[in-house]
Amino acid sequence: MRHDQLPRLHGYGVRWDAEADRYRVRNEMTGEWLCRPTGEPAAFTFFGDAYSAWRAFEVHKRPGEK
Template identity: 90%
Template sequence: MPHDQLPRLHGYGVRWDAAADRYRVRNEITGEWLHSATGELAAFVFFGDAYSAWRAFEVHKRPGEK
């Protein structure tokens, strides 16, 4: 999906897509969006699920982590 066609989202890493009424996950280091196994932009109903996916997708040390 070209950058100019990405949905307008709010947040960092885990983003709310108001148009789809779902959370989306983005690797803020590389700019890559998380996609499902079918190749579509991954969507999550619950923030906790999206946050877990983001932590696995954007792997780096965060403040307070060893």
């Protein structure tokens, strides 16, 4: 696949937004994006921060969780 054919957002739950050069968080069950109180999509510089936000944002249990 050529570079210009790559999807702009890719991944699972925590997604890389190449245009913004930031991670974004998505609830994969509902398709809802995590937003700031202002309504703009939340963006994270570090994967660990985005992953922590995703774990709090996505409410269903993932495989292996109790």
